[in-house]
Amino acid sequence: MNKLNKFGILFFAFTLIFAVFAQDSKTPVFQGQTPIREVDTTTKPIENQVRQVFPFEEDGVYFSNDFDGARLNQIEKTGENEYTILITPENAPINMSPWYAFKVWSNKKSEINVRLKYPDFAKHRYSPQISKDGRKWKLLKSKYITQEEKGEGDTIAATRPKRIVMRLKVSQKPLWVSAQELQTSKHVFAWMDKIAKKRNLKITEIGKSKLGRPIKMLTIGKKDSKNMMLVISRQHPPEVTGYLAMQAFVEKIADKSKLSKKFRKDWAIYVIPLMNPDGVDNGHWRHNAGGIDLNRDWTKFNQPEGKLVSEFLKKRQEETGGKFYFGIDFHSTWDDIYYPMGKDQTNSHMPNLVHDWLDKIKEAIPNYEPNIRPTQRLKPAMVSRNYFYFSHKMEAIVYEIGDNTPRKFIKKKGKVAAVELMKIMLARQNAKATSASAKSY
Ligand SMILES: [Zn+2]
Incomplete structure (x- = not known):
């Protein structure tokens, strides 16, 4: 064994010991989600409450x-x-x-x-x-x-x-x-109506939930643009803080700032704020009315809610001849956390957009150390993010907000996330345009 190797092993051992001690002295932290297993997503019975x-x-x-x-x-x-x-x-x-x-x-x-x-x-x-x-x-x-x-x-x-x-x-x-602020379908649809009226946006219905509630979509930006992105939230009913971040994110993209106006000239942004209206209105812990975790159904599409989104994505790409470059799915968990694809997953229409964006978010919020956990497990691809990436080559992320994150900070983060995303997407687009015109010489 040479000197370098010995030193390496010693260094490794010290790091390990330090890590163990550091872990011990800290207050409990969220360890990240446990590995996702393949589950059967065919409809299962649920128990309804007696309302009284x-x-x-x-x-x-x-x-x-x-x-x-x-x-x-x-x-x-x-x-x-x-x-x-x-x-x-x-x-x-x-x-x-x-x-x-x-x-x-x-x-x-x-x-x-x-x-x-x-x-x-x-x-x-x-x-x-x-x-x-x-x-x-x-x-x-x-x-x-x-x-x-x-x-x-x-x-x-x-x-x-x-x-x-x-x-x-x-x-x-x-x-x-x-358990959290009540944000039922009535509240969500009222918010959609309000922002649609204020910013002259279109609301459409892409279909119905299992129990026949509308799955509504807000469309922002350039009509029929080939440059598209998708925003979804509330697959999981209790995850109100993720929804609040989504609101701030969308409100920023739709506002009157120079940056947002410029962004909207080129981009079409499709927003589905409430993926699981049945679960939300029926006070579910997690599932839809089919008794299924919707974020495990993005390969089989046994439930209507995710299936509607997948059909919409395909249809919209065919109609416009364009691409979805970015997909974001808002959730809540014990702590703020970002789950992007791994940095080696570069087979998208805008490689590494998400990782560059997360770097910019970090720079934009002083003293803020984002918790970023790129996914190492690509299969099964039954969660929305993996579906966006594998089936549509979108840059994709699960954006998680802690249950107890101060509401003001949620808004700030949502807004900063929108600003930095718009900046980076515009810059990427300009770079693409420049290199395309250079090629044409
Ligand atoms: Zn969730």
């Missing part, structure tokens, strides 16, 4: 799950001024994202304790948001929350409690309690 008011007449206290986005499966009185709510998923196995939303009111002003209980395989995840009108939300202060059976471990998920008890102030006016 749950009365506790002798206490004069009432709960309701009778509204879009609600989830409250069972409730019982478990003590003086104490009620325990059971939250179960639409079906199982399922990702650990127990969504809940309910309303509560009381004949007289009082304080009550409400426990959220989940099936054995799940833990509490979302910090409760409260609202007086279902529109403006704020986090319930942590002093009003008791965690029960808090977990231990080195991931955020592991440290979550089994259950929580919330202390709520109730009165005759209903109090809304929800």
Whole structure:
């Protein structure tokens, strides 16, 4: 063994020891998603909630799950001024994202304790948001929350409690309690109408969900342009923070700034803000009305929602003779994280666009270290990003926002992401035009 090799091994050993210690002393971090396995995406039965008011007449206290986005499966009185709510998923196995939303009111002003209980395989995840009108939300202060059976471990998920008890102030006016801000199909479509009116954009329907809700699309930019990009969000119902980032991203592209106007002269941007309206309105944890994780169905297309998008992409390319250069899919998870394709995946219409873009985002936000995890696993290609890349040669990314990322920062990140993307795409396009005209000499 030569000197260099010995040094190399020693260096490696030290790095390993350091890494282990560094890991130990840190607070738990999100470890990234576990490897995705091939799953059967044919329709499975789901359990629907009974929508109703749950009365506790002798206490004069009432709960309701009778509204879009609600989830409250069972409730019982478990003590003086104490009620325990059971939250179960639409079906199982399922990702650990127990969504809940309910309303509560009381004949007289009082304080009550409400426990959220989940099936054995799940833990509490979302910090409760409260609202007086279902529109403006704020986090319930942590002093009003008791965690029960808090977990231990080195991931955020592991440290979550089994259950929580919330202390709520109730009165005759209903109090809304929800896992995240309610953004149901009604809210999403109202946002689409508003921005369409303000910026003179077109809204179309590419088809219907499993239960017949419209899958709506917003079109921004140059009509019939050959330069196209796709934006989708809310395949997974509880992932509201990803949706909020998508809103900021789209609002920036559609605004009156010089850059955005210039970008829109050449580009057509197709936006589907709500991929899973049935799941959202029915308060699902994860799946669509077919009981399937839509982001595992991008090879088989057994469910209508993803299939509509794939048909749209093919049709639009045929009609315009153009290409989709970029596809972005907004999600939420424990922490902010970007999942691009690997840097070696250069078989796209704009090679390395996404990685260059992520570098620019990092530069544009001072003191911000983006968490970038290029995917190493290309098969199975059943997630949207891999489908965009393999089937349409799009530069593609899963853009994840943390459940608890401050809402102001989500907006900022969404906006910066749009600005940097437009800049880089315009620059790439100019470079292409220049080299094309050079060739023609
Ligand atoms: Zn997701």
